[in-house]
Amino acid sequence: MIEGLTITMDIQDLNNMRLFAAVVSHGSYTSAATELGLQTSKLSRRVTALEQELGVRLLNRTSRRLSLTDAGKMFHRHCVALVAEAQAAKLAIDQTRASPQGVVRISCPPGLLHGQVSPILSQYMIDNPAVRIVLDATNRRVDVVEEGFDISIRVRLLPLEDSDLAMLPLAKSHRILVSAPSLIATQQVPTTLDELRLFPTLATAHASERYQWHFLAPQPISFEHTPRLATDDLATLRDAALRGAGIAQMPKELVQDDLNKGTLIQVLPELTTPEGSVHAIFPSRRGMVPAVRSLLNALATGFTASSSTDQN
Missing domain, CATH: 3.40.190.10 (Periplasmic binding protein-like II)
Structure with missing residues (x-):
């Protein structure tokens, strides 16, 4: 900060600082304007506006050359740092966009x-x-x-x-009925929904507290039941089924490995559920x-x- 000077600037003023730094770097308005793709007169007005905003003269202008005032030298150092930070910020974004990080x-x-x-x-x-x-x-x-x-x-x-x-x-995702072999071994394997009622059930918890399993085939039907366990944690539901606590309706993709190992078996496989x-x-x-x-x-x-x- 220039001693004794309070600077309040908006986004446009920050861009003027970049333009001022370019003028100093190129040594003339003409060279800087050519590099920046601006009209020389417009670039000159932008630097003048910056000086008016700051309330100090930054450049001494003669017909042959430009030179920095003492205040201009101080301010230029900050402008160069600002431009460097802006370039570093853009580089960081470019790197983020270029590769996963x-x-x-x-x-x-x-x-x-x-x-x-x-x-x-x-x-x-x-x-x-x-x-x-x-x-x-x-x-x-x-x-x-x-x-x-x-x-x-x-x-x-x-x-x-x-x-x-x-x-x-x-x-x-497809839900299927599964049971531990130990549970099925205690009585006859259910072949109908009526026989399924003889077994304890495990279900996914929901707000209504009315538990129904819906099936589409061989015909649309709903099976209402009162589960021994109702939970929104599928891992707990699977563990209870593995231990033989009841028959559960589970997403097939979550129990496929258990089916392959034989630690769970599918019950009433002819029943299909909504996709x-x-x-x-x-x-x-x-x-x-x-x-x-x-x-x-x-x-x-x-x-x-x-x-x-x-x-x-």
């Missing part, structure tokens, strides 16, 4: 995280060492914009509600930084590979 905030339901998303995130961090991930494992519906999330992974039944957010489909969607929600595609874009691509690739493996 920085922090990505993401939310994901714990069940889906443990089943499919966690390996994708781990591999992504190995492939992109300059990216940090802040992960919120939660079943609650986060507000992506208000809470500052870059990505939120959701599992919802179709059709999805309208939203101003951008969406990337990752996979289709759901696993998808990523994010604020906008416009201005998306490479770290977010590349992580979305990694999620899409990872889910596609997982789906292909399950079908083989």
